[in-house]
Amino acid sequence: LSSPVVLQVELREKRVETPDVRSFIFALDRDLSYSPGQYLVMDLGVAEDPKGRIRPFSIASSPTEKGLLMISTRVTSRLASSLFKKRLNELEPGSKVNIRAPFGRFLLPADTSKGAVMLSGGIGITPLRSMIKYATDLRPDLGITLLYSNRVPEDIPFRKELTELAEQNPRLKIIHTITHPRDSRERWTGLTSRIDERLVKHHITDVFNTIFYVSGPPGMVDSMLVILKKMNVRSQSVMSESFAGYE
Numbered sequence: 001l002s003s004p005v006v007l008q009v010e011l012r013e014k015r016v017e018t019p020d021v022r023s024f025i026f027a028l029d030r031d032l033s034y035s036p037g038q039y040l041v042m043d044l045g046v047a048e049d050p051k052g053r054i055r056p057f058s059i060a061s062s063p064t065e066k067g068l069l070m071i072s073t074r075v076t077s078r079l080a081s082s083l084f085k086k087r088l089n090e091l092e093p094g095s096k097v098n099i100r101a102p103f104g105r106f107l108l109p110a111d112t113s114k115g116a117v118m119l120s121g122g123i124g125i126t127p128l129r130s131m132i133k134y135a136t137d138l139r140p141d142l143g144i145t146l147l148y149s150n151r152v153p154e155d156i157p158f159r160k161e162l163t164e165l166a167e168q169n170p171r172l173k174i175i176h177t178i179t180h181p182r183d184s185r186e187r188w189t190g191l192t193s194r195i196d197e198r199l200v201k202h203h204i205t206d207v208f209n210t211i212f213y214v215s216g217p218p219g220m221v222d223s224m225l226v227i228l229k230k231m232n233v234r235s236q237s238v239m240s241e242s243f244a245g246y247e
């Protein structure tokens, strides 16, 4: 794993992913060596934010997407939005920000005989998007199943892109589950349960040859870990990234 470096990156594009999620795409004018699943730490110099001036964000882009670095985050329109997020949301293309990267050990399995089962909800997709894009580009041997839960279909970040990746990658299976289909204008004919033991069991063939990946806000990660524990999955077979900082 590469040691973290400090660098300044320039915002190239802000992208609306869903009503609540924005991606920030920065130009990378030097080579940054990182692995899919790792995170960066951003400093926007907002000294007056009570939670501090820095935030960690998983790198949502893949190292195979050269010359750019992407993060995606929830921007709440609620008054509760932090000063950091307000500043982030106000950045315009051309703005420069300071980051430190890469960090973290939330990494794809080196051993390709094991399949990856990813459990996530909402914004927790960010490091998994990086891994899935990377595996589709460079690790066609790796079997990946993503069980992804969102409230309504309109809330699924990277929805179109995930569908396209699954079309390109025969070893990638994506199962969406929508917990509040009635709140959507779109008619949903897919799964509607939460991610529970039954759903996970249904989608794994060999629990001993599976590495589980769980990422997202702490409450979501904890509930997924409880499910895996109930299934007697060994802790060595579980990788998790908890987005501390979300309540």
Ligand SMILES: Cc1cc2nc3c(=O)[nH]c(=O)nc-3n(C[C@H](O)[C@H](O)[C@H](O)COP(=O)(O)OP(=O)(O)OC[C@H]3O[C@@H](n4cnc5c(N)ncnc54)[C@H](O)[C@@H]3O)c2cc1C
Pocket (backbone or CB within 6 Å): 039, 051, 055, 056, 057, 058, 059, 071, 072, 073, 074, 075, 076, 080, 081, 082, 083, 084, 085, 123, 126, 127, 241, 242, 243, 244, 245, 246, 247
């Ligand atoms: C390793 C790591 C990786 C991370 N990766 C990401 C990432 O990829 N994307 C990302 O967005 N965050 C990520 N985080 C969390 C991130 O660092 C922030 O802590 C988080 O985005 C919350 O930011 P905030 O408090 O500045 O702002 P805001 O999002 O503005 O939140 C303000 C307050 O409102 C609460 N809140 C926000 N939305 C809701 C809601 N819908 N319901 C209830 N309460 C809510 C928050 O918990 C917070 O207390 C990561 C954290 C770690 C440790």
